[in-house]
Amino acid sequence: MNHVSLIGCLARNVEVKNTQSGSQVARFSLAVRREYKNKATGKYEADFINCTAWGRNAEFLQNYTAKGKQVGIEGSLQVSSYEKDGQKVYSTDVVVNKVTLIEKVERDNYTGVAQNQEQHIENGNEYGSYDDYEVYPDDPGYDVGF
Template identity: 50%
Template sequence: MINRVTLVGRLVRDVELKYTLGGTARAWFNLAVTRNFKNANGERDSDFIECTVWGKSAESFVNFTCKGSLVGIEGQIRTRSYEKDGQKVYTSAVSVDSFALLESKAITDARRAGQPVTTAGKDDNVFVAAGNGENIDIADDDLPF
């Protein structure tokens, strides 16, 4: 069976970070992913997808993102259930294996400071963090597209 998900979208709010009793970091967030087609009003709808990332990757994700950040994630869909008012409720979320930050640090810092964000004159480097937490700097010239 195959259970792989790749998404690119924007963070709906700042990422929440908590630690388990054993000290493992857990971050969760909602990712707004715009659909490729327009609705009857000529507007694009978005899906809001719950995501979770664990460990050192969770701490890195929180440190380098904020509400509105453009990110790419890869992971697996996980479903869980719980009881609420005598009914069994099922929820699904993406368990993130790796992520890519698709905006420069300057843009993220501007968002955090509440300043208007523009892409004109942006930094050409993109910070990418793999699931193992290592940092990679990639310039636009290095990309095949």
């Protein structure tokens, strides 16, 4: 079984590009905190996980998230390779099939998005929003350098 579930913060704003066939794709990094603190600094360290989202997941991430916002993703690992300067380079990404906003969404009246909602997109299908959900607490020791 190839299944990945992660909760982390977006390392940068998500940008969506269109492929030649017209599909939307977003590539982004998710900073996922390790379970232990660095003994020298006393701070948590993070792994930066490369992720790829397609279609409505890509559009959703671009419209409803921003750098530093906490999200949950589910998907599968995909290993690919390419040639660079005559050397074969391998890349491992999480291909996202579900996105969950962990933090409240704050948008102005122009966008029409209500505050304190959790939004789900799974395999391109939008689910309803929920007013009552548990917000994961911010950890003051969470420092990933942005």
